[in-house]
Amino acid sequence: MAPTLNVKQATGNQSSWNTLLPDFPKGPLSKYRKKASFNWKEMAMFLDGEDIIRLKNRIFSALESDPFFARHPGEELSREKYQELTFLRCKRLFEYDFLTQQEIMENPLKILNLVICIGMYDWSPCLQFFLHCGVFGGTILSASKRFANFVKKIYNMEIFGCFALTELSHGTNTKGIRTTATFDHNTQEFIINSPDFEAAKFWVGNMGKHATHAIVYAQLYTPDGQCQGLHSFIVQIRDTKTLLPMPGVMVGDIGKKIGQNGLDNGFAMFHNVRIPKENILNITGDVSPEGKYSSSFTDVKERFSAALGSLSTGRILITAVSATNLKLALSIAIRFSATRRQFGPTDEEEIPVIEYQTQQWRLLPYLAAAYALDYFSKSLFENFVEFYAGLLTKQKSQRQADLGREIHALSAASKPLSSWTAQQAAQECREACGGHGYLAMNRLGEIRNDNDPNCTYEGDNNVLLQQTSNYLMSWMNCIRNKVPFESPLGTINFLQDYHHIIGWKFKANSVDDCMDSSAPLAAYKWLVCYLLRESDLKLRKEKQSGHSDFEAKNNCQVYFCRSLAIAFVEQTVLQRYHDYTHDPNIPSTLQPVLKNLCALYGLWSLSKHLAVLYQGGYVSGEQAGRFIQNAILELCSRLKDDAVALVDVFAPPDFILNSPIGKASGELYKNMWAEILQGNKALSRPSWWAEFCINKPVTGRLSSRL
Numbered sequence: 001m002a003p004t005l006n007v008k009q010a011t012g013n014q015s016s017w018n019t020l021l022p023d024f025p026k027g028p029l030s031k032y033r034k035k036a037s038f039n040w041k042e043m044a045m046f047l048d049g050e051d052i053i054r055l056k057n058r059i060f061s062a063l064e065s066d067p068f069f070a071r072h073p074g075e076e077l078s079r080e081k082y083q084e085l086t087f088l089r090c091k092r093l094f095e096y097d098f099l100t101q102q103e104i105m106e107n108p109l110k111i112l113n114l115v116i117c118i119g120m121y122d123w124s125p126c127l128q129f130f131l132h133c134g135v136f137g138g139t140i141l142s143a144s145k146r147f148a149n150f151v152k153k154i155y156n157m158e159i160f161g162c163f164a165l166t167e168l169s170h171g172t173n174t175k176g177i178r179t180t181a182t183f184d185h186n187t188q189e190f191i192i193n194s195p196d197f198e199a200a201k202f203w204v205g206n207m208g209k210h211a212t213h214a215i216v217y218a219q220l221y222t223p224d225g226q227c228q229g230l231h232s233f234i235v236q237i238r239d240t241k242t243l244l245p246m247p248g249v250m251v252g253d254i255g256k257k258i259g260q261n262g263l264d265n266g267f268a269m270f271h272n273v274r275i276p277k278e279n280i281l282n283i284t285g286d287v288s289p290e291g292k293y294s295s296s297f298t299d300v301k302e303r304f305s306a307a308l309g310s311l312s313t314g315r316i317l318i319t320a321v322s323a324t325n326l327k328l329a330l331s332i333a334i335r336f337s338a339t340r341r342q343f344g345p346t347d348e349e350e351i352p353v354i355e356y357q358t359q360q361w362r363l364l365p366y367l368a369a370a371y372a373l374d375y376f377s378k379s380l381f382e383n384f385v386e387f388y389a390g391l392l393t394k395q396k397s398q399r400q401a402d403l404g405r406e407i408h409a410l411s412a413a414s415k416p417l418s419s420w421t422a423q424q425a426a427q428e429c430r431e432a433c434g435g436h437g438y439l440a441m442n443r444l445g446e447i448r449n450d451n452d453p454n455c456t457y458e459g460d461n462n463v464l465l466q467q468t469s470n471y472l473m474s475w476m477n478c479i480r481n482k483v484p485f486e487s488p489l490g491t492i493n494f495l496q497d498y499h500h501i502i503g504w505k506f507k508a509n510s511v512d513d514c515m516d517s518s519a520p521l522a523a524y525k526w527l528v529c530y531l532l533r534e535s536d537l538k539l540r541k542e543k544q545s546g547h548s549d550f551e552a553k554n555n556c557q558v559y560f561c562r563s564l565a566i567a568f569v570e571q572t573v574l575q576r577y578h579d580y581t582h583d584p585n586i587p588s589t590l591q592p593v594l595k596n597l598c599a600l601y602g603l604w605s606l607s608k609h610l611a612v613l614y615q616g617g618y619v620s621g622e623q624a625g626r627f628i629q630n631a632i633l634e635l636c637s638r639l640k641d642d643a644v645a646l647v648d649v650f651a652p653p654d655f656i657l658n659s660p661i662g663k664a665s666g667e668l669y670k671n672m673w674a675e676i677l678q679g680n681k682a683l684s685r686p687s688w689w690a691e692f693c694i695n696k697p698v699t700g701r702l703s704s705r706l
């Protein structure tokens with residue numbers, strides 16, 4: 001499979017590096033920066049390219065100089081204030097208009113970088129802005145030309161949008177959505193209704209306070225009483241002049257969440273809300289003035305998948321959003337670990353905690369994952385751009401359909417992989433920073449809590465993995481019958497060698513043999529084939545024993561289909577990163593460290609499947625497992641001195657990162673004191689001081705006298 005991102009990215013020259021990427025202040029981190037095996041500026045230029053770095057600098061410096069984005073140490077905003085500030089910031093993003101259409105067309109990756117840069121500052125305004133422009137706007141944009149008028153109003157904020165699929169009693173099970181849209185041919189309108197309070201739209205981002213319009217998913221009923229299945233409609237929910245609810249709409253805010261509290265998630269119930277006929281998003285079907293339903297999809301299943309197609313965009317974006325959280329958490333934890341000293345070989349000498357094997361093993365595999373997932377998310381986004389261009393131009397080719405299926409299968413597993421990795425990493429990073437990691441001002445709690453819903457929204461991770469395993473299992477017939485097959489992105493092409501791969505054995509005879517990513521990659525190919533075979537056998541056995549299709553599928557998830565989907569996506573991420581890092585065009589100054597990262601990511605991910613590798617006979621004997629473990633430790637130790645420079649490559653400026661222990665200077669304690677002392681009332685006496693000094697408790701006054 002060919003890597004999709006351009007490997008031949010120009011790195012420019014030393015003077016352009018210095019202009020675009022200023023030096024870090026000298027300080028406690030300098031020691032590690034000097035030890036690095038590569039120049040972090042060259043790496044940043046190579047990975048992103050000059051154009052993207054300029055964009056990032058432009059966004060970061062705009063936010064830093066803007067009073068609306070100012071940080072106030074120690075400030076504790078109420079939820080209402082935070083929502084207000086988030087909305088003001090969202091409006092500023094309209095005013096900045098960081099990217100022109102021309103720029104997006106020339107390099108769509110810039111959109112992804114815009115999401116990442118704003119999200120690095122705070123996910124609440126980022127999500128508010130992109131739920132409106134990207135999810136609401138993007139869905140309408142790809143539907144049909146007849147929405148041109150809406151599109152204009154979206155991008156000048158005359159209206160404000162949200163995406164309302166989930167209901168109080170149904171989220172994952174989209175077929176169970178119960179909101180109805182009944183066509184009235186007398187008035188040429190759809191009538192939107194929530195049958196009861198359990199069918200209220202719920203959880204919808206932007207709906208709580210701000211949205212004036214919603215894309216509402218509902219079961220479409222034609223005048224003949226037929227239900228035509230799930231369709232989406234543009235429904236006005238608030239008056240654009242007053243922000244008060246429209247007649248028949250009950251709309252509100254669902255309350256405080258575990259994170260992302262700047263964003264207003266809301267609910268809505270509809271009582272005979274009439275919308276014009278034209279407001280059906282005619283992606284999968286339409287209704288004639290007489291009320292006759294038509295669809296270009298004859299197959300109901302295909303129509304259903306097309307109705308949910310836009311969800312893949314979010315899942316791809318969330319893969320990148322989670323990788324960004326991974327980078328934020330690691331920037332803090334690695335800089336901290338390189339400056340925090342505890343114990344040492346002698347009483348006189350204390351060493352930075354990054355020198356400890358456990359600290360390296362806890363953090364550096366996540367660093368490798370950050371590089372691999374970052375690359376993967378961007379390459380998947382590029383695949384998506386090809387698919388999206390096909391949607392816009394109404395491509396109906398077989399390739400377009402196959403590409404949609406493949407992208408769905410990939411994003412349904414890459415979102416779980418990336419969001420779970422970031423979630424686990426955020427907690428590990430929190431603990432890796434000891435007590436200071438638990439101080440809110442150091443931001444690891446915020447990163448962890450803001451990342452958390454990435455595991456749930458746009459589809460619960462565990463359920464999404466079933467989509468990927470279904471896709472893989474669908475090739476089993478071809479495999480069994482040795483019928484040739486391939487997919488547009490080639491991610492399943494290796495399965496054509498299934499009968500050969502299933503006989504493979506682990507070949508390494510030493511730790512050295514494991515030090516390149518080709519070793520875990522081969523193991524992964526075997527693992528996917530093995531899990532595919534076992535899942536298929538299990539499913540057939542379940543059916544033979546009389547279980548229904550539903551029961552049989554359910555009984556095949558744990559240890560079978562679920563593991564299969566995870567192994568497949570890890571294999572795909574590794575394959576792409578392996579191809580990228582082994583490309584002969586990678587500068588020789590950067591290739592060794594990139595190859596080490598790739599090998600570490602592969603081995604560390606693979607090590608979680610060791611039991612299955614032994615169980616299925618791919619590896620045997622004590623040595624094999626030891627080789628893998630020792631290779632992981634060896635790679636951690638090799639990467640230890642590069643770790644600070646590797647986070648320098650992706651860490652945002654201090655203002656954006658907003659963590660005293662993660663600042664680029666590494667002046668951990670000075671930075672913490674500065675923040676604490678600037679904090680509101682840090683040194684002041686509590687206003688309730690008299691409760692201690694004057695009103696003393698009468699001991700035992702309230703004890704029971706019975």
Ligand SMILES: CCCCCCCCCCCCCCCCCCCCCCCC(=O)SCCNC(=O)CCNC(=O)[C@H](O)C(C)(C)COP(=O)(O)OP(=O)(O)OC[C@H]1O[C@@H](n2cnc3c(N)ncnc32)[C@H](O)[C@@H]1OP(=O)(O)O
Binds near residue numbers: 108131314464470
């Ligand atoms: C040229 C210039 C280009 C420029 C590019 C521009 C890009 C634009 C960028 C925009 C930026 C946007 C930024 C966004 C910022 C990101 C942050 C996002 C913040 C998130 C906020 C939260 C929003 C939400 O949560 S919305 C609600 C989401 N809800 C869900 O996801 C529900 C989950 N459930 C489901 O999806 C389904 O019900 C599912 C998958 C569980 C299936 O259920 P079921 O069992 O009933 O069906 P199946 O029988 O399994 O499926 C039938 C059939 O359909 C196929 N299918 C299903 N889904 C899809 C799909 N998405 N795509 C394709 N196909 C699908 C499935 O595979 C089956 O097919 P078969 O062939 O029959 O197997």
Ligand SMILES: Cc1cc2nc3c(=O)[nH]c(=O)nc-3n(C[C@H](O)[C@H](O)[C@H](O)COP(=O)(O)OP(=O)(O)OC[C@H]3O[C@@H](n4cnc5c(N)ncnc54)[C@H](O)[C@@H]3O)c2cc1C
Binds near residue numbers: 166170204
């Ligand atoms: C912060 C946040 C923002 C959101 N924003 C939006 C938005 O803007 N618009 C919108 O429409 N929605 C939004 N959502 C809703 C979100 O998309 C849903 O919560 C998500 O799709 C999961 O659905 P659910 O909550 O119904 O979970 P459920 O489906 O009820 O899941 C509960 C549990 O059951 C398990 N489960 C369910 N089905 C199966 C199965 N078949 N097999 C095995 N296990 C199963 C799941 O794994 C999970 O552990 C948001 C949610 C959050 C948390």
